[in-house]
Amino acid sequence: GSPFRLWHKFEGWFYDHGLFSPTDPDVQMFAYEYWQDHIADPFEHDKPYHRLWRIQRGQEARPILRTPVSHSGHEWWDPDGKNVWYVHYGVGVKKVDVSTGKESMMWPGALSHAYSDRTGRYLVADMMDDPRVCDCHVAFRDTVTGKEAEIVNRPPLARGLTQCTHLHPHPQFCLQDKYICHTTTIHDRVDVALVRTDELIRRTG
DSSP states (O other): OOOOOOOOOOOOOOOEEEEEESTTTTEEEEEOOOOOOOSOOOOTTTOOOOOOOEETSSSEEEESSSSSSSEEEEEEOOOSEEEEEEETTTTTEEEEEEETOOEEEEEESOOOOEOOOOSSSEEEEEOOSSSTTTEEEEEEEEETTTOOOEEEEEEOOOOGOOOOOOOOOOOOEEEETTTEEEETTTTSOOOOEEEEHHHHHHOOO
């Protein structure tokens, strides 16, 4: 493999979800967390903090958002490399101009994980009342018309049917955006589902 190159070292930070820009190999986005899973430190859902950061090779990291926000996550790059998306939990899916920090609300609501197609017009997301006992609830949205279509809505599996506790559907577009892929429990087990997008586009157009 290629030699390891350290871009920057953060003392006392817990950071994850590093993602290279799709258009610039010298730019990364990453997430900072003031708490860690599975430890005793309390988590404050309403505490504002800068989770999203951008770093360019040879430069200091800087926050992407203009101001801190309460708990958020599941961030991803837009294919244009100029914008990033993230889920502001309990608020909705937002799109952010990386150069200015300007945010646009693209799908209001209590969503958990989301993803956009290559055009940025269509979104898919899952939602759950309790992430530890997850529903299989997935929906599709046309951001131009504002219309939504439910893909699946299934209550959590009974405890005896699986030992897995992280059954988040995590939907995303795939195969040139012709399909949406997500995990499903529709048959009382854990499967992978593929859903055609053309019918969803017709229903929400």
